[in-house]
Amino acid sequence: MVFVMRRPATDVIMMQTPTYTRHELVVILIAVTLASFLIPIFVAMVNIALPAIGAAFAVPSETLAILSTTYLVSSVIFLVPAARLADIVGLKKVCVTGLCITALATVVAPFSSSIGMLLICHAVAGIGLACVISNTIAILSVAYPPMRRGAAIGIAVAGVYLGLTAGPLIGGALTQMFGWTSIYFFVCVLCLATAVMIRVSVKSEIIATPGQPFDLRGSILYGVTILFLMSGLIRIPEPAAIVSLVIGAVFLVMFVWFEKKIPYPVFAVRLFTENKVFARANLTTMINYGATFAVSFFMSLYLQQIGALTPMEAGFVMMAMPVVQMIFSPITGKLSDKIDGRIIMTAGLIVTGIGMALFGFIGTDYNQIGIIINLAVVGFGIALFGAPNTNLVLGSVERKDNGSANSILATTRQMGMVVSMAIATCFILLFYSNNSGVGLVAAMHATFAVSAVLSFAAAAVGWTAKKSS
Incomplete structure (x- = not known):
């Protein structure tokens, strides 16, 4: 059974048709970077507000972990279908619709009367953000020529890290001054502003496969x-x-x-079976995110419970990792246009593994300098990995497959995040009870030990993603 969605022939603009001037490309890059900024700032602000949300609904840490994971599971479920739908009806239309769905979910979330209702709002927000995640980089890939694509992706990835940088700080300030509900209103306004900007900046609809069945x-x-x-x-x-x-x-x-x-x-299985570079680079992505995503979750709890920091103070400390990512991502993206991206991304995975291992030295005695150094090391490793890996994946497929490739890459990222939170939740259930500081540290140590092993394993897999294979 297939559901056929068609548009009038006069309203169809094929993916290869739109051409942009230098000025228009800059505007598109700003719009896409803003969309890239939106998603991580939402996640980062929620993470920093988790203790306040837990107190408001009187729920334990494992429930807070589920709250962080709900959006991820929802987005993974809808990422691939959203990308395929965008190929049929248009990238811009699906992206803007997703932003509006997220705006609706986040304006309702502050009025949640129970943690269950808040979970539903997160699930709906995940659906909307799936439409955004699956299409923003695809818009860049279509608009930018191959020789400039890596640099553009690097800037967009820097937008992700800017969101991760600003998220803890803005989220901490809003939570401390106005309560946890204020972060959702902030995200709602940002979604609407981004939707308007994308609608204006992308001058024509981009449809890869008009008239094909869904x-x-x-x-x-x-x-x-x-x-x-x-x-x-x-x-x-x-x-x-x-x-x-x-x-x-x-x-x-x-x-x-x-x-x-x-x-x-809906899912281009052939890209995995016919393209070893694509398959291995995506596997590396999932392992990398499986190793690193839980860092922000644990740091939010650790800094506020053991370090006794306010949400805003915790936000300042947590900025160390994304600030480093934001600084180095454009550089590594540009380098990946000139040299073998495998070298950069493999080095990044090794550095990340070292950083995760260093977290094993963190204990119940709060050491702020040590934490900042650890976060910076992990951030540098992730910056080395991100843009070159994305460029490698998109560069390994034909132009017509950019949409599918981007959605699959985004899906493997989100799946890696779920894996990371699953590992964290498992060790929280095993070691962390009654909000014990010792239990939290034990859960962190176990999680980050597994993360270090995963990072080194990802380095081995990533190095095999050679174009000649």
Whole structure:
């Protein structure tokens, strides 16, 4: 079963048609960078407000971990279908619609009467942000020529890190002065402003495959597969987690089999089977994010509970990692246009692994300088990895596959984030009870030890992503 969505021939603009002047490219880059800024600032502000949210609803740390994960699971489920839909009806239209959905979710969230309602708002926000994540870099990839694409991506990635930098600071200030609800109103306004800017800056709709059918059955299979796999991961070490993972694995086999049979799949399985560079670079991405995403979650709890910092003070400390990322990402993106990106990204993964291992020396005796140094080391490693890896993935596919490639890359990022939070939640359940400082540190040590191993494993996988293969 397929759901066919078509547009009038006069309203169709093929992906290769739009051409932009230098000034127009700059405006598009600013708009995309703003969209890239929006997503991490939302996540970062929520992370810094977690203790306040926990106090407001009287929920334990494991519930707060689920709150952080809900948006991720929701976005992973809708990322690939949103990208495919954008190929059919237009990148700009789907991106702007996603921003409006997120604005709606975030304006309702402050009025949540229970943690369950707030979880639903996060899930809806995840749907909207999936439409944004899956299409912003694709817009850059279409608008910019290959020789300038890496530099543009580097700047957009710097926008991500700017959001991560500003998020803890702005979120901490808003939470401290106006309460945790204020962060959602802030995100709502930012979503609407970004939607207007993208609508104005992208001068024409970008449609890769007008008139092609939308794979509704494949989208449903994909969503069910991700739901079971991700819910299984975040429920570890509960016995029900194994059942969920097994069911998810069965659906995954069915999904891959089905997608290989149809002419217009929602998920381009062939990119994995026919392109080793693409497959290995995406695997590296998932492992990297699986190793690093939980850092912000743990640091928010550690700085405010053990360090006894205010939300704003914690935000200042947590800026160390994204500031370094923001500074070096444009540089590494530009370098990846000139030299083998594998060298840069592999070095980044090794540095990240070293940084994660250094977190093992953090204890219940608060050492602010040591934490800032650790965060900076990890931030430098991530900066070395991000833009070169993205450029490698998008450069390994044909132009017509940019949308699918970007959505798959975004999906592997989000899946890695879920894996990271699943690891964190598992060790929180094992070690962290009654808000014990010793238990929190034990959960951190266990999580970051696994993260260090994952980073070094990702370096080995990333080095094999050679174009000649």
